[in-house]
Amino acid sequence: MISFNIALIVVIALLTALSFYKGKSTLFSLIVSFYPAAVLYASFPYKANFILLKANNEQIFYSLAIIFAVFFLLSFLVARRIVHSDGMRSGVVGFLDALFLSASVVVLTLVLCFHVLPYRDIYNLGAQFQNFFSSSLGYFVSSFAPMFVLYWMTGRRY
Numbered sequence: 001m002i003s004f005n006i007a008l009i010v011v012i013a014l015l016t017a018l019s020f021y022k023g024k025s026t027l028f029s030l031i032v033s034f035y036p037a038a039v040l041y042a043s044f045p046y047k048a049n050f051i052l053l054k055a056n057n058e059q060i061f062y063s064l065a066i067i068f069a070v071f072f073l074l075s076f077l078v079a080r081r082i083v084h085s086d087g088m089r090s091g092v093v094g095f096l097d098a099l100f101l102s103a104s105v106v107v108l109t110l111v112l113c114f115h116v117l118p119y120r121d122i123y124n125l126g127a128q129f130q131n132f133f134s135s136s137l138g139y140f141v142s143s144f145a146p147m148f149v150l151y152w153m154t155g156r157r158y
Contacts, residue, residue: 008106015102020095024153027101028083031146033075034108040071064117097153104146111142 019027041047050067053059114133132138 012099012102012106015105016095016098019098019101024097024101025080025083027098027105028150029076029079030105031101031108031150032083033072033079034112034146036078037068037072037075038112040075041068044071061117068112068117100149100153104149107142108146111139115139 015027044067047064047067051060051063052066053063110133133142
């Protein structure tokens with residue numbers, strides 16, 4: 001569990017640095033493209049036909065993750081053309097923007113693993129976190145928070 005917490009902090013730090021120094025449009029596009037990809041994945045009627053590895057739950061998870069990745073990539077390519085929120089702000093406010101965007105991407109990844117794909121024990125989280133992310137309230141909060149972050153960040157400039 002401690003190694004997961006360290007990995008989570010490292011991923012957020014790397015995404016924050018990327019967003020702060022290279023611009024926020026990539027993380028905006030990642031967050032925006034998650035929602036249509038999840039809807040497309042959930043409504044795709046041929047998932048069972050595309051599961052390549054079926055020996056155990058972990059292989060099924062990775063097969064379904066590949067299917068989701070295809071929908072996510074398509075959504076990302078469309079969202080990347082639409083999203084133009086690359087306003088670079090500096091200082092503490094720019095750093096906070098980058099940090100909130102990075103945390104939103106990580107939260108959406110957890111939503112993916114706990115609710116969209118059927119494998120819940122991939123991260124070996126503590127019982128409290130696992131219960132929260134598995135609950136319907138956790139699903140709602142984790143799905144709503146990134147949208148709120150995008151609204152908050154773009155609403156101040158217009």
